Amino acid sequence: MDFRIIAVPICEGSNKVGVEHGPKTLMKEGVLELFTKNGHYVDEVIEIKKNDIVPLRNINKGIRNYKSVFTINLSLAREVDKCIKDGVVPFVIGGDHSLGIGSLAGVLNNYDDFAILWIDAHADINTESTSFSGNAHGMPLAFSIGLGDKNIRTMIFKNKKINPNNIYIIGARDIDVGEQEIIEKKSVNIFSVKDAKLFSLQKVIKTIANDIRSKGITKLYFSFDVDSMDPNLIPGTGTPVSNGFTLEDAHIIFSILRDDFEFIYFDFVELNPLIEYTKTVKNCLFLLDVYTKGIKKTFAR
Numbered sequence: 001m002d003f004r005i006i007a008v009p010i011c012e013g014s015n016k017v018g019v020e021h022g023p024k025t026l027m028k029e030g031v032l033e034l035f036t037k038n039g040h041y042v043d044e045v046i047e048i049k050k051n052d053i054v055p056l057r058n059i060n061k062g063i064r065n066y067k068s069v070f071t072i073n074l075s076l077a078r079e080v081d082k083c084i085k086d087g088v089v090p091f092v093i094g095g096d097h098s099l100g101i102g103s104l105a106g107v108l109n110n111y112d113d114f115a116i117l118w119i120d121a122h123a124d125i126n127t128e129s130t131s132f133s134g135n136a137h138g139m140p141l142a143f144s145i146g147l148g149d150k151n152i153r154t155m156i157f158k159n160k161k162i163n164p165n166n167i168y169i170i171g172a173r174d175i176d177v178g179e180q181e182i183i184e185k186k187s188v189n190i191f192s193v194k195d196a197k198l199f200s201l202q203k204v205i206k207t208i209a210n211d212i213r214s215k216g217i218t219k220l221y222f223s224f225d226v227d228s229m230d231p232n233l234i235p236g237t238g239t240p241v242s243n244g245f246t247l248e249d250a251h252i253i254f255s256i257l258r259d260d261f262e263f264i265y266f267d268f269v270e271l272n273p274l275i276e277y278t279k280t281v282k283n284c285l286f287l288l289d290v291y292t293k294g295i296k297k298t299f300a301r
Contacts, residue, residue: 001040001263001295004088005032006079007047010072012065013098013136016238018274023047023093025273029281031093031288038292043088048075060149062128069136070152073102077155080106084264094269096238097124097225100140105155107221107265108144108162114219114264115166115212116141119253121227121241123172123179123190130178137270138176141167145186164188166217168208170253171196171228174241193243201252209259221265222257224291226284236280237270250287257294266295 007023027045035042050072060066076092080103083090092103097120107114118124118141125141127148128134143153146161153161164186173192175183183190189211191204212220231240233247245253257263268291271284 002088003035003040003042003091004083004086005035005042005045006076006083006090006092007045008072008076008092008095008099009047010069010095010099012068012072012096014096014238015064015133015135016272016275018272019094019096019238019270021273022095022269022271025271025281026093026284026288029285031285034285034289034292038289038295040292040295046079048072048079060128060151062131062134063136063139063149064134065136069098069101073099073105073152074155076102077105077109080265081109084110089263090265092265092267092269094267094271096137097223097269098136098140099267099269100124100223101136101143101152101155103265103267104140104144104162104221108160111219111264112160113217114221115168115215115217116144116162116221116223117208117256118167118169118223119171119228120169120223120225121171121174121244122225122239123169123175123183125179125182125188126176127178130176130182132176141169141188142182147182166215168212170204170208171245173243174239193245196245196249201249205252205256209256212261218262219264220261222263223267223269224287225270226268226287227270229283229287233283234280236272236274236276238272238275239270247283247286250290254290254294257291258296263295
């Protein structure tokens with residue numbers, strides 16, 4: 001597959017510094033070589049810069065670091081949009097998961113009908129009204145379905161939004177009350193780690209793939225938050241939740257990448273090397289190796 005790697009050193013969507021060092025850490029430790037080794041072509045590596053703040057008339061005080069979150073995600077949305085128009089697949093490395101705001105905006109500017117696979121310990125579907133923290137990394141899915149702050153949810157895609165029933169959250173085990181209400185009201189698909197253990201993760205992944213096919217959807221957006229993993233394996237993340245996925249589980253999750261869908265976007269987010277470096281980076285590189293091995297190879301150039 002032909003990729004463009006987009007590094008997004010954003011921490012403003014969370015409440016802990018250090019996550020902004022995720023992209024540089026992984027680049028330093030050889031993530032680019034994993035793409036080449038596993039048969040992929042990377043045409044360019046881009047870093048989103050923290051440019052001058054975009055002038056905004058209305059500032060939403062319910063979202064922490066609002067101006068920075070908006071500005072960085074607007075830049076990301078434009079880069080993702082350009083990637084797709086250039087015929088390459090964006091692979092975004094974060095940074096906190098608020099980058100989902102910009103990446104979904106860029107994808108929505110090009111595609112109308114796709115499913116989202118959101119691998120995460122959290123549902124990330126709060127609005128500024130339901131969030132206890134005001135941290136934007138817990139809000140991207142809400143904006144994508146047309147809820148919350150108007151400036152953000154109309155960033156570049158105007159009135160386009162995701163069908164909530166085309167969202168599949170896998171691994172959630174820390175869900176706020178307001179998020180649960182949105183999930184139930186909007187019919188968002190959610191599978192906890194408990195569900196995966198009860199019904200077997202293989203069956204959950206197969207059920208999701210079959211459900212997506214039954215809707216006639218062929219395009220998938222794939223987002224992987226490292227806090228979906230058990231914190232004993234990935235201690236270096238800002239919002240760890242116990243009883244997460246194992247490395248063996250990751251193989252099963254990534255197996256869907258070998259399926260006959262057209263993958264239009266990938267990311268890997270929430271590594272915070274300042275919290276813990278050695279074990280976290282080692283296991284993140286293992287996950288990225290499995291991740292990129294699972295993705296269909298580039299055709300001969």
